[in-house]
Structures are given as C-alpha cells and as structure tokens.
Amino acid sequence: METYCSIILNNVSVQQAGHLLLDHISFTLNAGEHLAIFGASGSGKSLLAQVLKGSLLHTGSIEYKRSGRPAAPFVAYIPSVHPLENYVAAVKSGATLTETLLHKGPAADVTNWLEKFQLTPRAHAPITRLSYGELKKMQLIDHLLGQPDILILDRIFTGLDVKSRTVLHKVINLLATEGVTIILIADRHELPASITHFAEMAGGTVINYAPVEKLGFMKSVLPREPETPLPSLKKAYHIGPLIGMKQVSIRSGNTLLLNNINWQVNNGECWLIKGHNGAGKSTLLRLINGDHPQAYAQQISLFGRKRGSGESVWDIKRRIGFISPELQHLFDRDISVFEVIGSGFFDTIGLFEKLDEAQALKVKEWLSFFSLQDKARHLMTTLSGGERRLVLLARALIKDPLMLALDGPCQGLDDSQSAMVVRLLERIHAETGMTLLFISHYEDEVPSCVKHIIELENGHPTLYKKIARPAFATSKKYTLTHRVL
Incomplete structure (x- = not known):
C-alpha cells in the first residue's frame, strides 16, 4: 500500500x-x-x-x-x-x-x-x-x-x-x-x-x-417538536390473538432459517425481535406479512384465522403496516413520493388505481406531518435515504393497520429523525392501541411501549420475555459520541 x-x-x-x-x-x-x-x-x-x-x-x-x-x-x-x-x-x-x-x-x-x-x-x-x-x-x-x-x-x-x-x-x-x-x-x-x-x-x-x-x-441538541396532531388513525382493536405460531420451522435448502417457534402476540402488545445478522428476524416478519411461501405448511394463525384456510395474502396485508430495508428497493425509479404513500392503501409496489378524494386527502395529511408536502411530486429516488424511510412509514400507516411490523424503521435516519420516529410510534400506540413488532440493533431506537422480547439465535428462539422498561427520556444515542476501539 x-x-x-x-x-x-x-x-x-x-x-x-x-x-x-x-x-x-x-x-x-x-x-x-x-x-x-x-x-x-x-x-x-x-x-x-x-x-x-x-x-x-x-x-x-x-x-x-x-x-x-x-x-x-x-x-x-x-x-x-x-x-x-x-x-x-x-x-x-x-x-x-x-x-x-x-x-x-x-x-x-x-x-x-x-x-x-x-x-x-x-x-x-x-x-x-x-x-x-x-x-x-x-x-x-x-x-x-x-x-x-x-x-x-x-x-x-x-x-x-x-x-x-x-x-x-x-x-x-x-x-x-x-x-x-x-x-x-x-x-x-x-x-x-x-x-x-x-x-x-x-x-x-x-x-x-x-x-x-x-x-x-459540541452540544447535540435535538429540535423541539411541536405536538402536531396525528393524521386520523382508527383504534386498533381485535378480539383474540393477532399472531399464533406452533412448532414453526422454515428451511431454505439445507439451512434451517427458523427452528421450532412457539409464539403468541395478543392485541395491543409491543414486541422487540432481537438477534444477530442472519438469526431469522426478517424471515419471521415475512411469515407474518404473508410474503413467505412456506407459511401455508406451518401452524400459523393470523388475526384469528389459520394460514391457508381461505384468506388471501391481501386479507393479511391490509391489516399490517410493513417496513423493511428491501421494501424501498422494490419501487420503480419513476414513482413519485405521493404515489408511494398512496400505494399503501392497496399494498401494491406502485399505484395502479386512482385514489378517491378521501384517500388523496389522507396522503396529503401524512406528507404534511412529515414536512414532505413540497416533495409530493418528486421521484422517490431524488429523496435522501432518511426522507425515503419516512415515506415508507407514511405508506405503512396510511391504511389504519391493526399492527405495525417494522424491520429497522430508523435505518437511514439522522439522529433527530430517529428520535422523532420513536416518539411517533409511542404516540400511535398510546392513542390507538396498535400492536407493534420491532426489529432494531440499537436498543435506544426501541420505543418505550415495547414490553416483550423474542430473541433468535440461528433461527432458534432463545428468549421469550416480558420486561419492565422506563421510557427513554434521555437516550445515550442522542447525546455524545460513542467510540469503539
């Protein structure tokens, strides 16, 4: 060199x-x-x-x-x-x-x-x-x-x-x-x-x-956010468990991605899904979101119905607001910010139906809430990584889901945006009772409403736990520099 x-x-x-x-x-x-x-x-x-x-x-x-x-x-x-x-x-x-x-x-x-x-x-x-x-x-x-x-x-x-x-x-x-x-x-x-x-x-x-x-x-001072009213969200109420899994195992070739998962998520619960890279966290969320073909061969119930008992994948998706690192990659380069958010009504990768007046108004409300109203007609690819993640969050919330399944929702956000998203999720849960499944490798990104943990190691659940946590009033992530030697 x-x-x-x-x-x-x-x-x-x-x-x-x-x-x-x-x-x-x-x-x-x-x-x-x-x-x-x-x-x-x-x-x-x-x-x-x-x-x-x-x-x-x-x-x-x-x-x-x-x-x-x-x-x-x-x-x-x-x-x-x-x-x-x-x-x-x-x-x-x-x-x-x-x-x-x-x-x-x-x-x-x-x-x-x-x-x-x-x-x-x-x-x-x-x-x-x-x-x-x-x-x-x-x-x-x-x-x-x-x-x-x-x-x-x-x-x-x-x-x-x-x-x-x-x-x-x-x-x-x-x-x-x-x-x-x-x-x-x-x-x-x-x-x-x-x-x-x-x-x-x-x-x-x-x-x-x-x-x-x-x-x-230097002082890392977060901007003080006004308590802007949330766009209208319905109360997230469902009788009975939202998710039930019994002895669920998923293979890819000779690799065991998930091994003997027994898990129940009740209405209004908030869960952290923990594990190292490759532990099976994203596979678990794909099963829930209806995106994994092996789900039909497993003992999985979603919203009170067993997978494969007649419900379509769209019946499942309309109740779940979903974000993953891969989702952003799927949208066409020519789609606008407005269209991405509007596609959330139909769970499609692209907007292929005309929005009615009420739907278009709701898109505008979420754009305004995230201060993206001036970029509504911009192409998704022209936005910064953080702005794109906020667009996907608006897309996930636009349909009033019963549950949010969020795989790294703060990825690509700067510190103030991450803090804002955490507080937003806490507000949404407090005001609607929405169930939350959350994946993050930073504990300080986890909303204080999360009281349950499932931890995976090489696809095997090593921990199911209910916890008592204080709200992150002063999060170390948003203060001074942390250096690893």
Whole structure:
C-alpha cells in the first residue's frame, strides 16, 4: 500500500435543474487524516461523497496529492443503498458469497476477508439467502479486494448487529493504519477511533470543520417538536390473538432459517425481535406479512384465522403496516413520493388505481406531518435515504393497520429523525392501541411501549420475555459520541 493522499477541495459546487445542491465547499484533509461527515438527512452528505468519487459533475476543484505531488488515487465508494442493487447478475445466476467475491480478487484474499468479517460459515451460501447485514459485509469486502487508496463509506453501520459493528470498527481502524484514507458518513454516536476530523453539513455546504476532539465540546441538541396532531388513525382493536405460531420451522435448502417457534402476540402488545445478522428476524416478519411461501405448511394463525384456510395474502396485508430495508428497493425509479404513500392503501409496489378524494386527502395529511408536502411530486429516488424511510412509514400507516411490523424503521435516519420516529410510534400506540413488532440493533431506537422480547439465535428462539422498561427520556444515542476501539 502506498503512502496516504491529501485531499484539497476548493469552492466545490453542484447544480442540477437550477437548484444549488452543494454550495462552495472548501477544506483540506491532510495525508494520514480520516474524516467523518455529519449532517441532517438531505444536507448533501452523499452528494459530496459522489463528488469525491468522481461520479457527479461539479464546479470548483478537487486535488489529490501524495508527498506533495499530484496523484490519481483509486477511490472506492460504498453508497447507502440496498446491497443487492449492484449484484443483479449474481442474483440471477444463484451465485454464492464466495463465487461473487472471486470475481473481484484472488481466493486467498477472499478467504482472508471472509474470516475477518466472521462470514466463513456463510461462504457457500447463495447471496439471495444472506441477511441484510451479511450483504453489507459482502459489499464492503468486494470494494476492499480492489485495494483502494481512499475508502468512502456511506452509513455502512446501518443494519449491522452489535457484534458486526464492533468487527467493522476494528477493520476500519486497521485499514486506517495501512495507508487507506477513510471518509465516513455516519452519525456521531458511531465513530471509529481512527477518525481524526469531522465535517458538519447543512443546506448543501460545510458549516463546521474541525479535529474530532472538538466534538466533545459540541452540544447535540435535538429540535423541539411541536405536538402536531396525528393524521386520523382508527383504534386498533381485535378480539383474540393477532399472531399464533406452533412448532414453526422454515428451511431454505439445507439451512434451517427458523427452528421450532412457539409464539403468541395478543392485541395491543409491543414486541422487540432481537438477534444477530442472519438469526431469522426478517424471515419471521415475512411469515407474518404473508410474503413467505412456506407459511401455508406451518401452524400459523393470523388475526384469528389459520394460514391457508381461505384468506388471501391481501386479507393479511391490509391489516399490517410493513417496513423493511428491501421494501424501498422494490419501487420503480419513476414513482413519485405521493404515489408511494398512496400505494399503501392497496399494498401494491406502485399505484395502479386512482385514489378517491378521501384517500388523496389522507396522503396529503401524512406528507404534511412529515414536512414532505413540497416533495409530493418528486421521484422517490431524488429523496435522501432518511426522507425515503419516512415515506415508507407514511405508506405503512396510511391504511389504519391493526399492527405495525417494522424491520429497522430508523435505518437511514439522522439522529433527530430517529428520535422523532420513536416518539411517533409511542404516540400511535398510546392513542390507538396498535400492536407493534420491532426489529432494531440499537436498543435506544426501541420505543418505550415495547414490553416483550423474542430473541433468535440461528433461527432458534432463545428468549421469550416480558420486561419492565422506563421510557427513554434521555437516550445515550442522542447525546455524545460513542467510540469503539
């Protein structure tokens, strides 16, 4: 590996369709320094990353120097999108994790990185059977096999469990000692020890650039939210259990994804579904949402009816508001924000029916509630990752569901948006009694109304528990920086 590069930005601006998206950004990251980029959702962080990668036209200049001389470093950028978006051919061919990575590097290097990321047991699994967190690790290994000089990571910790985040911190810190310049888009609470500087962005420009030690003297103050009335939601009431599972086991080939699940969720209960990446959490939610074909061969009852007793998948979906990391990936690139939210009335991936007047009004109410009314006709792909997640939450709530099944609802949100969503879910439960199933790898993202836990390990339930928890009045996630050595 060669010596570190320095990066000099001078009045970098990006303008599209008459809109100034990045506004005269200037700073210097010296050789051996590593940068974290902070900012609210939509502040321009990912646009700046694309400029540094060289994939977005800009004015102004970016210089790379090594030992004082002009350089042309290899820049690797991992965007904050669903990992499978860049592996269409591998998905179609049914390629395994190892087969996919061997296209980018020698077998010895692939084996080495799989071991470092603790993915060796999954080496021969088809990538379509990897969890979201495992796919994120694969995506990172893919880029590391190219031996980049500069590595830009956009929300790389999103979707990773505690153990995986710790491993990733160690890998990032190791790379930073081996000549790789690290540029990390993340929140302040998840900062590797190797980061030396931070850039805070707002409105498309850098408003603060300083050594990372100065973070401890900054106050992370959340905006005070007015108690805006919720758009009208019906009381979520159902007689009898909403979910009943007896000895449920799900296989994929020779892999046991779920093993002997016995679980009942009663009306109004709020559950946290815990487990490491690949433990079976998302498979469990897919069974509930009617998206898994093996559900019909299992002893599963939903809303008082056994699966396969005559109900359609649409009968199930209309009672469940559902969010997952994969859902955002399914929508067509040409669909508008208004259409995505409106599709929630019909549980379709796209809007194929005209909304009546009452439905259109309700979409507008949720757009206003999330301060997205000015982006109603924007394409979904033009929104920031955080804004897209809020759109999906509005889509899940638009039909007055009996239950919310949320797989990482705060993924992609900045700290203030995450806090807002947590408080929103607490309000919804308090005002409607809506049942909640919640997956998160951050305890501080879990609403205080959650009083039950089911924990999975390699598909097997290791814990069913009712808990007593205080409300998260002062959440450590939203205060000072947490660094993992």
